[in-house]
Amino acid sequence: MIDRLAIIGVGMIGASLALALKQARAVNHVVGCGRNQTSLQKGVDLGVIDSYTTSIAEAASSADVVVLATPLGAMQLVFEQITDIVSEHTVITDTGSAKGSVVRVAQTALGDKMAQFVPGHPIAGAEKSGVEAGLASLYQGRRVILTPLESTDPAAVGKIDNMWQLCGASIEYLSVEHHDKILAATSHLPHMLAYSLVNYLSNLNDHDEIFKFAAGGFRDFTRIASSDPVMWRDVCIANGEALLELIENYKIELDQLSVAIRDRDQDRLLELFGKAKSERDSLIGNC
Amino acid sequence: MIDRLAIIGVGMIGASLALALKQARAVNHVVGCGRNQTSLQKGVDLGVIDSYTTSIAEAASSADVVVLATPLGAMQLVFEQITDIVSEHTVITDTGSAKGSVVRVAQTALGDKMAQFVPGHPIAGAEKSGVEAGLASLYQGRRVILTPLESTDPAAVGKIDNMWQLCGASIEYLSVEHHDKILAATSHLPHMLAYSLVNYLSNLNDHDEIFKFAAGGFRDFTRIASSDPVMWRDVCIANGEALLELIENYKIELDQLSVAIRDRDQDRLLELFGKAKSERDSLIGNC
Numbered sequence: 001m002i003d004r005l006a007i008i009g010v011g012m013i014g015a016s017l018a019l020a021l022k023q024a025r026a027v028n029h030v031v032g033c034g035r036n037q038t039s040l041q042k043g044v045d046l047g048v049i050d051s052y053t054t055s056i057a058e059a060a061s062s063a064d065v066v067v068l069a070t071p072l073g074a075m076q077l078v079f080e081q082i083t084d085i086v087s088e089h090t091v092i093t094d095t096g097s098a099k100g101s102v103v104r105v106a107q108t109a110l111g112d113k114m115a116q117f118v119p120g121h122p123i124a125g126a127e128k129s130g131v132e133a134g135l136a137s138l139y140q141g142r143r144v145i146l147t148p149l150e151s152t153d154p155a156a157v158g159k160i161d162n163m164w165q166l167c168g169a170s171i172e173y174l175s176v177e178h179h180d181k182i183l184a185a186t187s188h189l190p191h192m193l194a195y196s197l198v199n200y201l202s203n204l205n206d207h208d209e210i211f212k213f214a215a216g217g218f219r220d221f222t223r224i225a226s227s228d229p230v231m232w233r234d235v236c237i238a239n240g241e242a243l244l245e246l247i248e249n250y251k252i253e254l255d256q257l258s259v260a261i262r263d264r265d266q267d268r269l270l271e272l273f274g275k276a277k278s279e280r281d282s283l284i285g286n287c
Numbered sequence: 288m289i290d291r292l293a294i295i296g297v298g299m300i301g302a303s304l305a306l307a308l309k310q311a312r313a314v315n316h317v318v319g320c321g322r323n324q325t326s327l328q329k330g331v332d333l334g335v336i337d338s339y340t341t342s343i344a345e346a347a348s349s350a351d352v353v354v355l356a357t358p359l360g361a362m363q364l365v366f367e368q369i370t371d372i373v374s375e376h377t378v379i380t381d382t383g384s385a386k387g388s389v390v391r392v393a394q395t396a397l398g399d400k401m402a403q404f405v406p407g408h409p410i411a412g413a414e415k416s417g418v419e420a421g422l423a424s425l426y427q428g429r430r431v432i433l434t435p436l437e438s439t440d441p442a443a444v445g446k447i448d449n450m451w452q453l454c455g456a457s458i459e460y461l462s463v464e465h466h467d468k469i470l471a472a473t474s475h476l477p478h479m480l481a482y483s484l485v486n487y488l489s490n491l492n493d494h495d496e497i498f499k500f501a502a503g504g505f506r507d508f509t510r511i512a513s514s515d516p517v518m519w520r521d522v523c524i525a526n527g528e529a530l531l532e533l534i535e536n537y538k539i540e541l542d543q544l545s546v547a548i549r550d551r552d553q554d555r556l557l558e559l560f561g562k563a564k565s566e567r568d569s570l571i572g573n574c
Contacts (some may be wrong), residue, residue, distance in 0.1 A: 002497050073553075123502045128360065143500065172500075178493075185488055186501045192544055193480055198563040200540040201472055204568075206465075211374045211570035214473045215410045217349045217511040221477045224504040227566045229560035230385045236556050247545050253487040257479055258534050261527045266360075269523050273516035274428075276485040283489075283498035 002163065003029045006063035007049065008056060008078050011228075013125060014069030015048045015134025020045075020167035023136045031061035043131045054085040056081040060090070062179045065163065068094035072234035075102055079109035091156040092162075097231070099176045101238035115153045116216075118160040121145045121179065122169065123187075125183045129228045136173050140168035147176045184242035188235055192247060194225040195232070235272060289450065293350035294336065295343060295365050297321050298515075300382050300412060301356030302335045302421025307454035309334075310423045313444055320346035330418045343368040347377070352450065355381035359521035362389055366396035375382045378443040380450075384470060384518070385436045386463045388525035402440045405447040408432045408466065409456065410474075416515045427455035435461045436447040471529035479534060481512040482519070 005021065007014040010032040021027040032049035034040050034047045040052035052106050053059050060082040068078050075094060086092065091108070096102045106117050124142040144164040146284055148157045161171050174182070201210050236243060260268040294310065297319040308314040319336035320343055321327050325337035340346050347353050347369040355365050362381060373379065379397070383389045386406045390411040393404050411429040431451040435444045448458050460468070488497050523530060547555040 007360050014443055035548075042510065083406050113384070118429055123500055125504070142502075145500070173471075182417050182497055182500050185491060186498050186505050190484065190505055192541070193484065194508060195560050195563040196537065196544055197477065197480065198527050198567050201561060202542075202562070202566040204472060206469065208570075209465075210472050213410055213432070213469050214570075215412065215429075217514075218477055219509050220507040222567055225563045227560075227564070229557050229564055233553055233556040236548045237551055237553065240551065242509055243330065244545055244548055247541055247548075250484065250487050251488075252543060253483045254479070254534055254538060259521045261531055261534075264524055264527065266520055266524065269520040270516050272486060273482050273514075273519050275489070276512045277514070277516055278483040279483050279489040279498075280509055281572060282366045283495075283501075 002065050004028065004063045004065075005030045006033060006059040006066045007031070008033045008059060008066065008068050009070030009074065010040060010043045010049060010052075010131050012131075012133035012135075012138075013122065014067060015046075015131045016124075016136065016138035017044060017067060017069070017095075017122075017167065018048050019134050019136035020139055021163065024166040026163070026166045031059050031063065039131055045071050046132065048131055048134050048213065053244070057085045058103060060085045060199050063090055066090060066092045068092070068096070071228075071231045072096045072098060072101060072238045073230070074234075076105040076109060080233050083110050083113055086116070088113070088116070090116060091159050092158045093120045095122055095237050096238070097119060097121060097187065097237035099179045103147075103149065103176050114149075115151050116127065116156050117154050118152060119147045119149075119176065120160060120164070121147070122276075124165065124169075129231075137168070139164065142169050143172050144169040145172050145174050145179055146172055147179050149176070158168050159285070177240050180239050180242055184239055184246055188239055189246045189250065191224050191227060191232055191235075191248070192243065198225040289352050291315065291350045292317045293320060293353045294318070295320045295346060295353065295355050296357030296361070297327060297330050297336060297339075298356060299416050299418075299420035299425075300409065301354060302330060302333075302354070302418045303411075303423065303425035303483050304354060304382075304409075304454065305335050306421050306423035307426055308450065311452070311453040313453045318346050318350065326418055328427075333419065333421070335418055337420050343551055344372045347372045348490055350377055352446065353377060353379045355379070355383070358387060358515075358518045359383045359385060359525045360517070361521075363392040363396060366393050370397050373399070373400065373403070375403070377403060378424075378446045380407045380447045382407060382409055384408060384474065384522050385386050385523070386466045387524035390434075390436065390463050401436075402438050405439060405443050406434045406436075406463065407447060407451070408434070408470070409451065411456075412514075416518075424455070426451065429456050430459050431456040431468055432459050432461050434466050435463055436463070436485040467526050471526055471533055475526055475530050476533045476537065478511050478514060478519055478522075479530065480537070481509050485509050485512040 031053040038092045101130040122144045305317045317336045319339040330336040409431045
């Protein structure tokens with residue numbers, strides 16, 4: 001049971017965590033913190049949070065657990081503002097999509113309290129954003145990756161592990177570096193490809209007609225291009241090196257396909273598409 | 288009312304057309320034609336078709352409407368086999384995803400009967416395939432593009448227009464060239480990007496883990512990579528030039544993004560992602 005939970009950044013991810021813990025009767029009081037009072041009041045009205053403040057220090061001051069659920073670019077400031085406020089018993093965690101950059105700024109800002117910080121990343125979300133997009137069921141059956149350091153307090157890790165389990169998630173442990181490499185491939189790269197496709201098509205002359213004739217496949221393919229631009233700007237800054245390498249190598253994969261198309265190489269085309277289909281069908285399920 | 292409808296190639300597209308017309312009581316008898324008798328028998332058992340034959344000539348011989356719903360690469364052979372069989376009252380149409388190549392082979396094979404051929408393309412489908420994937424509702428509210436030539440018999444066009452309307456579709460008219468340009472952008476290019484992403488990721492060392500941590504966005508994004516490889520091989524052969532140009536230009540769009548990531552240009556990243564999000568939200572709807 002968490003007596004007092006502080007959620008810094010009450011968007012879809014933070015709101016869903018609060019709702020899931022309330023549904024599990026695993027938290028007594030949730031204080032939300034953000035810059036937008038209208039949004040925070042909406043969070044209270046919707047029963048997502050019990051109270052709110054725009055002061056990070058105030059939110060963290062008596063919290064048992066502080067969750068940073070802001071875009072990555074805002075986390076350094078939050079760490080700096082809570083480091084002298086939180087007690088030695090407070091557990092700090094985050095929900096950022098890249099972990100290396102978060103750990104770096106946390107180490108600098110938290111100093112001695114770094115052992116109380118458990119870096120985390122729930123693999124869930126949608127192209128929606130904001131407190132009203134919060135869903136108590138968002139984490140049911142989803143994975144949450146935790147990337148504690150050797151120096152992280154095992155009791156703190158246990159507390160965050162338990163918190164996410166109470167939301168219905170299964171917990172996985174990865175190193176910071178491994179997390180960032182894998183997520184760059186499965187999440188960050190696809191978002192870059194989808195954003196770029198929509199931008200490319202919208203720059204074409206007949207773009208109104210192009211979107212008019214878009215079918216279901218296109219809608220699915222570009223859904224993630226409706227994701228929050230601030231979040232993805234920050235991911236690019238946080239995990240840029242891994243992303244740049246993936247984009248370059250992806251272009252080489254595209255070139256292999258272009259060669260097969262230009263050569264009208266039917267066997268090779270069938271091999272490329274057949275391999276992709278069987279990989280996806282077997283690994284993802286035909287869902 | 289169509290008295291006798293011949294569907295050459297009873298996969299998801301052909302089966303869904305048959306089911307929709309039956310549900311609308313707009314057809315008396317559907318004869319299916321294909322190479323796989325087991326699949327054709329399944330079509331009869333499922334009530335999709337009323338009878339079947341593996342002879343294209345036999346299927347077409349007394350049909351009022353012949354629908355070519357095969358992959359693009361099989362269409363030339365079908366046109367060649369039906370040209371001397373069909374009556375001057377028979378209307379021929381197809382469901383191919385590219386229209387230029389179909390019109391070219393039809394012109395050669397059909398000769399005088401070219402006026403009876405109405406090139407068509409229902410903008411519907413899924414990553415599923417086969418007769419058992421047929422759905423009576425597949426075309427409800429979807430668009431069907433017809434690309435008749437100046438020489439096409441207006442009565443034949445009217446018949447096919449009406450046929451698709453009875454399936455719940457809305458009909459759009461485009462030139463062959465315009466169709467192929469637009470579909471290359473909205474459909475063919477996204478399929479190439481999705482196939483290439485899955486192949487690229489499956490070649491990485493830790494690909495099992497990569498797919499393990501794939502979230503909903505990745506599943507949506509790569510759904511079309513589960514599409515039929517034969518169909519997409521044929522699209523690449525049929526519409527290769529348009530596709531090659533789009534892939535090259537898409538790579539230039541990716542390069543612009545890479546520059547912004549490398550320069551850590553936060554304003555530019557926000558601009559790129561914000562533009563894509565607002566384009567997609569406004570043109571596609573946040574669906």
